[in-house]
Amino acid sequence: MAGEQGGSEDGQGAARAVARRSAVRSLVRLWPYVRPVSARLFGSAGVAVTASCLALLIPLVLKWMVDGPVAHRDPSGVWLGGGLVLLLGLLEAGLFGVRRWLIARPMAGLEARMRADLYRHLQRLPVAFHDRWGSGQLLSRGTNDLQILRMFLSFPMVFLVVNSSTVLVGFAILLVQRWSLGLMLLVPVVPLVLLCSYFESRYALASRRAQDQTGDLTTLVEESVLGIRIIKAFGRHRSQAEAFRRESHALRGTELRKARLLADLWALITAVPDVALGVALVVGAVQVADDRLSAGTLVAFLSTALALRWPVESLGWLLSMSNEAATAADRYFEVMDTGLPSETAPEPERPDADRPDADRTVRGQDGIRFSGVRFRYPDAPDGTADLLTGIDLHIPTGETLALVGATGSGKTSLTALIPRLYEATAGRITLDGADTARLTREQLRGMVSIAFEEPTLFSASVRDNVLMGAPGASDADLRWALETAQCGFVDALPHGVDTQVGEQGLSLSGGQRQRLALARAVVGRPRFLVLDDPLSALDVHTEALVEGALREVLATTTALVVAHRPSTVLLADRVALLSGGRITAVGTHHQLLADCPEYHHLMSGDTDERSAA
Amino acid sequence: MTTLADRPVDGSDEPGADPPEPARQKSDPYDRDVLPTPKGATRALLRELLRPYRARVWLAAVVLVVQQAAVQVGPLIVAYAIDRAIPALRAHDKGPLIATAVGYLGCALLAGVLQRAFIRLSGTVSQDVLLDLRGRIFRHAQALGLDFHERYTSGRIIARATSDVESFRELLSEGMQELFDVALSVLYIGLVLLYLDWALGLFALATALPLAWVMRSFHRRSRRVYTRRSAAIASVIVRFTETMNGIRPVQAFRRERDNDAAFAELNRTHERANGDAIVEMGRFNVTSWLIANTSVALVVLWGGYRVASGSLELGVLAAFVLYLRRLYGPIDPLGMFLNSWQSAAASLEKIAGLLAQRPSVPEPARPRALPVQSGDRPGRTVAFEGVRFGYRTGGEVLPRFDLSIPAGQTVAVVGATGAGKSTLAKLLCRFYDPTGGRVTLDGVDLRELTVPELRRGVVMVTQESFLFSGTVAENISLGNPDATAAEMETAAKAIGAHDFIAALPDGYDTDVRKRGGRISAGQRQLVAFARALLADPAVLVLDEATSSLDVPSERAVQQAMDTVLHGRTAVIIAHRLSTVEIADRVLVMESGRVVEDGTPAELIDGSGRFAHLHQAWRDSLV
Structure with a gap:
């Protein structure tokens, strides 16, 4: 939501484009935050892999049923098969539940911990740092980027592992059942994943551009609201609206480019695997007709192939999510890496340090x-x-x-x-x-x-705003400070000194704010x-x-x-x-x-x- | 003397009736960020947004219907291949197999092509809708009166135009297709299953009932937890932004540790709500998958039993199993869709609430033009005729006010905070409309002037001097975008701003937000003056516009004003009596009335309030 403005950002953008950082290295930096929850995280990945493999067993049971009890007209065998399918299904769903339960709260905790660290760090960075960085920039790191990281850790990261292993196991099953048919399905996988990641990377570029343009648009909105008095005083609504129209049209253009990329990508994702599946179906049918393949194998084969569709399709998407998460991690650590100034200056270096007495x-x-x-x-x-x-x-x-x-x-x-x-x-x-x-x-x-x-003024009561100048000061001190600064207007506020002011409370005039700031400065009798x-x-x-x-x-x-x-x-x-x-x-x-x-x-x-x- | 707030103060209508336990002012809808939204406004807004694109929406719907048909026919062809093509092949009839091949491949390609067409089509529609919506919010916020802006706060308007639009965008770009896909696939699959075997089909569809129930309960429960979570993140954001924007006082008053603690509290609340939301989502997923997998198993059981006993074909069972997995496939996306639907609905309601606000200062339906000026004097006559004004929350600021300022006169208005000086200025600029009476310019009611006409007539320089991002030159030429660079420089020179601007790293082309563009409060006021000079209005209103200037700069401004104001009408709201010296006439205001009126000399020589004030002020001077 932040306006991507300020010279530092431009510089970073360029640097980012020139030196492509390794996504893995960026993500590894998250380890200190991940470590406390690593047992649960690895556990959840293990559970997810198990669940996916269980799901892959279901078609095998189907095959056994079709070729065994069904072909032999053995209803009691059907019971056994059906029971197995039910058991596997329940286990799969249950394990996915366990996975979520394992990481839901730890991941929310991780996000909160990272945010608290960021806030703590930012509060202690020098004012010069804040001059350079807009609050919007910092906020987007403290919210969007951390959400992306939490999502990444709890979903894409786990599923990169899970889906890769599912794909491997699944294709192993396919190849073992019928290597020729399996190969037919395997052939389009590699180009598909490559094409996906190609599109995803172009899509990511367009997304970043759209984000920047959204940021510019946000800046325009912010300024047009903050400067509303000037705009009204000079009747400049139309030129502001014109500027807004221009920028939002530019954003629309980028969004449409994103849509076109997405359209091409999905056309491929929809059509290519189905084409391969169609070929396998026809060839398989011929083989069944020639009795070189059992009907059960064909059914199992097709349902396995179908079960593998999502894991294959998702790989490209998961990779791009990882890229996005790496960018988010970079943005986060960019701020966290800014060193805090040392509390005190080193002893020498000062001209008259020779007279300590x-x-x-x-x-x-x-x-x-x-x-x-x-x-x-x-x-x-x-x-x-x-x-x-x-x-x-x-x-x-x-x-x-x-x-x-x-x-x-x-x-x-x-x-x-x-x-x-x-x-x-x-x-x-x-x-x-x-x-x-x-x-x-x-x-x-x-x-x-x-x-x-x-x-x-901060979003707090008048009392809190003034007393931040002297924590622990008494009501009498507060009264005295308010009187000194001629803040009599406070008593006319709806709740007196307990009235909320600041962005989330009453808006006070410049003169009133100035007097409260004065009261804050004197209240502690510094x-x-x-x-x-x-x-x-x-x-x-x-x-x-x-x-x-x-x-x-x-x-x-x-x-x-x-x-x-x-x-x-x-x-x-x-x-x-x-x-x-x-x-x-x-x-x-x-x-x-x-x-x-x-x-x-x-x-x-x-x-x-x-x-x- | 200062008990009356000099700006409208929310909810200050009953200052005497303080409840013992201080709390947020719950009574005011503005405080809770809930604007009175007319019933059905959200729906009406959505309809209105989509209306221009009706044809394309229908086209997209048709494309999607065909596309889903092509996708869902796949398993049917598999069944056909197993039950018909294979036996035919055994009988050396290749026809069905060829039909299978052509059908399956054709559908695959058709599905792909149509998918592409649909994404492009829906992308254009949703981008056009968003463009429209963004523009509406922006223009509407600009058109709304200052009274609204002062109460609604900038942060909320910004949130409406950004994060709320964003959640609507997410729904449009990611959620909508999901929803239609699900609806269509349930429809198609249901029909196909019933066609294949009505008993097994009915059984499979019956499992949709518990699923629907789970979805409903998730919808209800998640609304609560998501509302909680978005409220929690909103407080985190406010705290965060406020700390970063106020970093100087935060550090100067050593608030870091207290802030850490307060932030930790908010952060923890969010963490809990966030965890609850994830768990809620997980519960939905697990329950639905349990139902889905159970029903697949039951279909396999019953279907297998029937195949074994010969009352069902194997291909049909295979198709059933394939279809059921498809039917339950979109469960996860559906959960996410429900979420984005919820947040988009909430956002859209807030946007509709904002758009439903009527501007308090509307543009005239039948505008009038200002009379053509005679002679070379640019000034115009200003009159307040029986003007009454009160802020929505407070008492009357101007009880009944009559004032006439002849063309070309410079009037200084003095008085204590809350005397109504700024209100006078704002009425004259038509930032507000009077509650009674009228304000006229050369006899024409301000309410009858179009914005461009009004701003050729009256321009105001305010105390706050906000700079827009861009160069110094751009900030000045806001006063008159058609002015040449030379005219702009002349204006800057006239007001004494040229010297400091020339000393900036890139002179007039220095970006005020970039490195080295640090411009002090006083310098910003000079820029604001230059802007006003460039606008060249008939009536110039200065509202305490020199508060941050040092004496020489103020003096320079006044000297410039002496020439600039010549022949122009001017109203100067003054904190400082120094300003009064260039005035032809001084008004002393108290409680919304003019208590003294005369030339500076008359008033100084008199024995009234002004004479007293002026004496005190003289004494402080050198």
């Missing part, structure tokens, strides 16, 4: 300190300059510093470095003297709280607080109220506040100006207004030095 002495007093911090996005094209080119900045304990800079100057990126959502490319950031790179993320993120510019333009979506009235309450919170913590406007800047004790990847000025609002033309320009918009931004 100094670290300790200032601990608890030093606030936030950036020294020589450089940063570029991991996916930035080669040749572009670093976004941050040497940040030196100190926010003493208890101080609130406003970070000001032109649109696109890297303010948000700088804030993301503190809780290590992105890793600085060089330099170091210390919190009360502790190098953030040497803290575990767990420790670090326990110290820092952050409110993002684009507030995200030692270090990072606010990224926390008031941008608020109107002047609300902004003034939030500012008043926020001031009290800021007085008790060390904070970095990204600010666009004077009113937000006034929350801070001092201001730092970010320009050209560096901090070019630090001072109080009034100092900078007086001394720094660029700052003056950013705050007032006057002056004609627009080029400074």
